[in-house]
Amino acid sequence: MTSLSPAAAFDAPFDGDLRDDLQLALQLADAADAVAMPRFDSPDLDVQAKPDASFVTDADIATEKAIREILASERPDDSVLGEEFGSTGESSRQWIIDPIDGTHNYLRGIPMWSTLIALAIDGVPRVGVVSQPAISRRWWGATGLGAWTITPSGEERRISVSDVDDVAKASVSFQSIEQWRDAGELDALTRLTDAVWRDRGYGDAWPYMLLAEGRLELVAEFGVKEYDIAALAPIVIEAGGSFTAYSGAHSLTERSSLATNGRLHDTFLDLLHTS
Incomplete structure (x- = not known):
């Protein structure tokens, strides 16, 4: 597994074009939504306890599998770290996946859960997508390309933090x-x-x-x-x-x-x- 080093600042400039990687990350989020949403709040959702007392559902497993299948086809040389299937590969380009972040909410029918998709390069997270389909929201960003969201009405807009200084x-x-x-x-x-x-x-x-x-x-x-x-x-x-x-x-x-x-x-x- 590639080391995620504390040496490089997360906001350090990046000499490269991340547009294709960002588009792939958005494609991965589409695939994840298509798997996770039909199982959300399902009466026959299979829920198992992990050794650390957290939970995993059949939707967590299926969603990560769907993401990994696309990555195996589109980025076969990249490494992958996922919550459910661990780490594969040794590349300095590492996709980091949480298929359902907020599993406790997911299994209780609470819509505040997300699929998280990242690409870290040389240990620095450079691409990020957060898809929250149960409330029809998605956010994404990549180094040098800004941060964006799409609203339930379909409006795509750039986002920025507040100017509060107190x-x-x-x-x-x-x-x-x-x-x-x-x-x-x-x-x-x-x-x-x-x-x-x-x-x-x-x-x-x-x-x-x-x-x-x-x-x-x-x-x-x-x-x-x-x-x-x-x-x-x-x-x-x-x-x-x-x-x-x-x-x-x-x-x-x-x-x-x-x-x-x-x-x-x-x-x-x-x-x-x-x-």
């Missing part, structure tokens, strides 16, 4: 109290929520997209894997935001994330890491 006016998503408690960061969460205008735990990929659209100023969480966040970083960054691990490092492997509108990134880091 923590006291910021709206944030902290995901869940349990995450912060388990990470030993409850005091930091209290400082954060005391300092901002509004705080909520929206959960999973959606708040990152709200951030990229300028509706939130911070999203942070713990316990995340590469496939949970790789697709989110290019969209947030191309929308003008900043994306790091909670420590501030440019890494997908620290099992944490901190995304902001950019203007407040250093301020939030100082606030969270000041005891």
Whole structure:
């Protein structure tokens, strides 16, 4: 498996054309939607518990298989990392897939789940697609190509983060109290929520997209894997935001994330890491 190095900044320039890769990622999202949506809220959905006590459904398996089949045909030399089937290949170009991010929502019939598709090159996430078909939404971005969304009405538009530059006016998503408690960061969460205008735990990929659209100023969480966040970083960054691990490092492997509108990134880091 290609190392996802913290050495290169996620917003570093890229000397290459990612348009074909982005179009392929969007094609993969179409295929994923076609598999996942018919099984959503299905009474005969097969649900199994994993060794880590999380769940996997037949839709997770089928969706990742559909994505991998297309990649095997269209990008046979690229490596792939997926939640359900692990890592294959050794290429410096690595597709990172979460077939259904928010499986707990999916199996309970809650529409806040997504398929996440990313392409990392030399360890840096460069292409990202977030498809949320149960609410007819999709977002995408690639280095140098901007961040975009398509609305339920079919309008395609470029998106950008907010220009809020005062923590006291910021709206944030902290995901869940349990995450912060388990990470030993409850005091930091209290400082954060005391300092901002509004705080909520929206959960999973959606708040990152709200951030990229300028509706939130911070999203942070713990316990995340590469496939949970790789697709989110290019969209947030191309929308003008900043994306790091909670420590501030440019890494997908620290099992944490901190995304902001950019203007407040250093301020939030100082606030969270000041005891």
